[in-house]
Amino acid sequence: MKTHPLYLNGDWFAASPFQQVNNPATGEILAQVATIDRQRVAQALADAHAAFLRWRKLPGKTRGEFLHAIADEIETRSAEIARTITLENGKPLAQSQGEVGMTVDHLRWFAEEARRAYGRIVPHQVDGKRHLVVKSPLGVVGAITPWNFPLVLAVRKMAPALAAGNTFVLKPAEQTPLSAVALAECVAAAGLPNGVFQVVLGDAPEIGREFLENPLCRKVTFTGSTEVGRLLIAGAAATVKPLSLELGGHAPVLVFDDIELHRAVEGALIAKTRNTGQSCIAANRIYVQRSIYDEFASAFTARMQAMKVGDGLTPGMDIGPLIDDAGLQKALAHIEDAVARGARLLCGGKRLGAQGYFIEPTVLADVPPGALCLREETFAPVAAIAPFDTEEEAIAQANDSSYGLSAYAFTGSLDRAFRLLESLEAGTIGINDGVPSTSNCPFGGVKQSGWGRELGSEGLDAFLETKHVSLGLQL
Ligand code: NAD
Numbered sequence: 001m002k003t004h005p006l007y008l009n010g011d012w013f014a015a016s017p018f019q020q021v022n023n024p025a026t027g028e029i030l031a032q033v034a035t036i037d038r039q040r041v042a043q044a045l046a047d048a049h050a051a052f053l054r055w056r057k058l059p060g061k062t063r064g065e066f067l068h069a070i071a072d073e074i075e076t077r078s079a080e081i082a083r084t085i086t087l088e089n090g091k092p093l094a095q096s097q098g099e100v101g102m103t104v105d106h107l108r109w110f111a112e113e114a115r116r117a118y119g120r121i122v123p124h125q126v127d128g129k130r131h132l133v134v135k136s137p138l139g140v141v142g143a144i145t146p147w148n149f150p151l152v153l154a155v156r157k158m159a160p161a162l163a164a165g166n167t168f169v170l171k172p173a174e175q176t177p178l179s180a181v182a183l184a185e186c187v188a189a190a191g192l193p194n195g196v197f198q199v200v201l202g203d204a205p206e207i208g209r210e211f212l213e214n215p216l217c218r219k220v221t222f223t224g225s226t227e228v229g230r231l232l233i234a235g236a237a238a239t240v241k242p243l244s245l246e247l248g249g250h251a252p253v254l255v256f257d258d259i260e261l262h263r264a265v266e267g268a269l270i271a272k273t274r275n276t277g278q279s280c281i282a283a284n285r286i287y288v289q290r291s292i293y294d295e296f297a298s299a300f301t302a303r304m305q306a307m308k309v310g311d312g313l314t315p316g317m318d319i320g321p322l323i324d325d326a327g328l329q330k331a332l333a334h335i336e337d338a339v340a341r342g343a344r345l346l347c348g349g350k351r352l353g354a355q356g357y358f359i360e361p362t363v364l365a366d367v368p369p370g371a372l373c374l375r376e377e378t379f380a381p382v383a384a385i386a387p388f389d390t391e392e393e394a395i396a397q398a399n400d401s402s403y404g405l406s407a408y409a410f411t412g413s414l415d416r417a418f419r420l421l422e423s424l425e426a427g428t429i430g431i432n433d434g435v436p437s438t439s440n441c442p443f444g445g446v447k448q449s450g451w452g453r454e455l456g457s458e459g460l461d462a463f464l465e466t467k468h469v470s471l472g473l474q475l
Pocket of ligand 1: 144145146147148149153171172173174204205206207208209223224225226228229231245246247248249279280281377405444445449450
């Protein structure tokens with residue numbers, strides 16, 4: 001079994017205890033990665049701080065060139081990195097290739113944004129004064145990321161943080177640290193100065209506490225569950241540590257009878273099944289206007305049944321395994337609960353095979369409002385469908401959630417599209433679009449789906465401090 005080291009202050013560190021990494025398609029152990037204790041994490045923060053004092057002084061253009069160099073390295077190794085993502089996360093290889101492509105695009109977007117951390121000059125109100133608004137990096141950023149997009153979600157934080165002049169300590173998810181190690185190899189090959197980017201792994205709550213309590217760490221950026229997000233908010237209170245939080249989602253899909261059926265079916269299908277349904281913006285609740293309800297349900301079910309499920313390394317797969325047994329048991333519990341409450345099982349419903357964590361693509365119709373799958377993230381290729389009659393009712397159902405990460409609507413009416421985008425409580429809205437996320441536009445949640453935005457120009461701003469400088473002048 002291969003042992004992978006951590007990347008600390010420009011050195012590779014490989015010592016026990018090791019974190020084992022499983023292949024969710026087979027349940028077999030793939031590799032192991034070194035871990036460190038809290039004290040060594042504090043050292044990484046100190047090294048990141050020393051690196052910050054030099055990195056912040058580089059022109060944005062130069063920092064951008066480093067990011068382009070990392071992107072070049074990732075592109076050169078894209079086939080092997082995509083394979084690593086599939087091995088540790090399970091997603092079909094074509095989707096891992098898509099994740100690598102999006103990662104490169106994020107790096108190049110923020111490489112260019114690095115030159116655009118503009119301040120401004122504000123007209124004075126009193127003679128003899130002039131006012132500057134200046135943008136400065138924060139310092140050391142601690143990042144905690146999940147397993148579902150192990151490469152791109154780390155880079156979504158790292159690229160803007162480095163572009164803005166901060167240094168970065170990444171703690172990847174225990175299930176998927178190999179993508180982070182591959183990223184560190186690309187950073188090293190790109191020649192970034194020591195300490196600008198580091199990878200740590202170990203006891204997650206302990207590392208989280210060190211990020212929150214260590215005064216050298218100036219911001220914690222987190223993507224993961226709302227449950228852990230709440231713990232970080234509580235932990236940040238003592239030091240008033242700034243947080244960016246990309247938390248859970250529970251996306252509604254509204255299908256109106258004025259859209260061509262196939263567009264709605266294909267859009268809902270990709271929003272449901274991409275990443276094996278384990279995406280924070282995955283469609284969880286599909287509400288369909290009653291006049292096309294049966295037609296939609298049968299066309300959607302036919303497409304779900306045609307999905308190819310298997311090991312992500314096998315060519316042509318649409319859906320891979322769930323990440324682990326806990327993910328599988330949660331999905332099965334959601335199905336059982338919905339059926340017990342009177343939902344109709346249109347297809348699927350069972351575990352697939354005895355090896356790995358596969359589940360049949362599942363469609364549940366007539367799901368009643370109290371069902372778990374209409375209240376919480378299912379994080380699996382399990383679709384819950386329910387009818388609505390009016391637009392008002394559809395909007396009320398969509399907004400009846402404590403989450404607000406993303407929402408989808410399929411309609412042929414421009415008027416309705418505007419009413420929906422103004423009413424839906426979500427940070428990202430796909431109108432006739434099942435894959436709305438892109439490097440150049442902000443991404444993030446409202447309500448309990450999080451604080452702040454990533455990507456777009458907002459993504460850079462999340463890693464900048466705003467200072468006002470008042471100049472008293474004799475003119
Ligand atoms: P998780 O919250 O269990 O874990 C996320 C990360 O937090 C991991 O690195 C884990 O080690 C770490 N962690 C766990 N407990 C911690 C603690 N007490 N202190 C500090 N760190 C801790 O989430 P997950 O299961 O890895 O990911 C799935 C969740 O992430 C879903 O809810 C999904 O919706 C969400 N997510 C959100 C976005 C977004 O952009 N909003 C994107 C992807 C995933």
